Amino acid sequence: GAGVSQTPSNKVTEKGKYVELRCDPISGHTALYWYRQSLGQGPEFLIYFQGTGAADDSGLPNDRFFAVRPEGSVSTLKIQRTERGDSAVYLCASSQGMTSSEQYFGPGTRLTVT
Amino acid sequence: DAKTTQPPSMDCAEGRAANLPCNHSTISGNEYVYWYRQIHSQGPQYIIHGLKNNETNEMASLIITEDRKSSTLILPHATLRDTAVYYCIVRVASPGANNLFFGTGTRLTVIP
Numbered sequence: 001g002a003g004v005s006q007t008p009s010n011k012v013t014e015k016g017k018y019v020e021l022r023c024d025p026i027s028g029h030t031a032l033y034w035y036r037q038s039l040g041q042g043p044e045f046l047i048y049f050q051g052t053g054a055a056d057d058s059g060l061p062n063d064r065f066f067a068v069r070p071e072g073s074v075s076t077l078k079i080q081r082t083e084r085g086d087s088a089v090y091l092c093a094s095s096q097g098m099t100s101s102e103q104y105f106g107p108g109t110r111l112t113v114t
Numbered sequence: 115d116a117k118t119t120q121p122p123s124m125d126c127a128e129g130r131a132a133n134l135p136c137n138h139s140t141i142s143g144n145e146y147v148y149w150y151r152q153i154h155s156q157g158p159q160y161i162i163h164g165l166k167n168n169e170t171n172e173m174a175s176l177i178i179t180e181d182r183k184s185s186t187l188i189l190p191h192a193t194l195r196d197t198a199v200y201y202c203i204v205r206v207a208s209p210g211a212n213n214l215f216f217g218t219g220t221r222l223t224v225i226p
Binding site (some may be wrong): 041044 | 155156158159160163199201211214215216217218219226
């Protein structure tokens with residue numbers, strides 16, 4: 001079946017602009033995660049949804065970052081007033097439930113802030 | 115979640131077994147050992163996980179020492195497609211503790 005998909009695959013934006021990154025999880029997966037990966041580093045947790053609610057947003061770096069999952073399926077990560085330091089690959093993952101052992105990752109969105 | 119330590123890089127000849135070590139000396143009794151890998155320009159991929167018994171699946175074997183302070187991921191017959199960064203992660207399997215803490219992993223290069 002279809003895996004986790006993310007759009008766009010690449011996004012270039014100017015400093016100060018607003019961006020939205022989309023994640024389509026595997027159908028039926030109730031848990032959804034966002035991670036950020038900088039060059040040469042491992043992925044870093046941002047936020048985790050169980051259903052429609054954000055169960056853990058402790059990884060969001062500041063209030064410019066926000067994520068929603070209004071119907072418990074597709075999620076959007078929103079970044080306001082982008083800064084050059086926001087440049088990274090943003091990864092989305094989904095899993096079947098709260099204690100599922102396996103997270104399935106999408107290919108990521110490469111965000112470049114110029 | 116406990117911290118893990120992995121060598122930054124390793125090489126392995128194609129067709130030979132690749133043995134990737136991981137130290138997790140502060141692991142707690144309810145923490146599992148997970149392995150993920152990330153092939154260049156792709157998202158991480160789950161490989162295997164275990165609590166205290168050795169585990170094997172179609173991709174790899176996981177050997178956990180009796181004191182659980184270290185483990186080894188074994189790829190029995192490495193291929194060029196196994197070239198990737200391998201992450202060892204220690205994680206509590208309970209509600210609310212679901213995010214993965216990746217370190218910098220081990221970059222495995224399989225050599226023809």
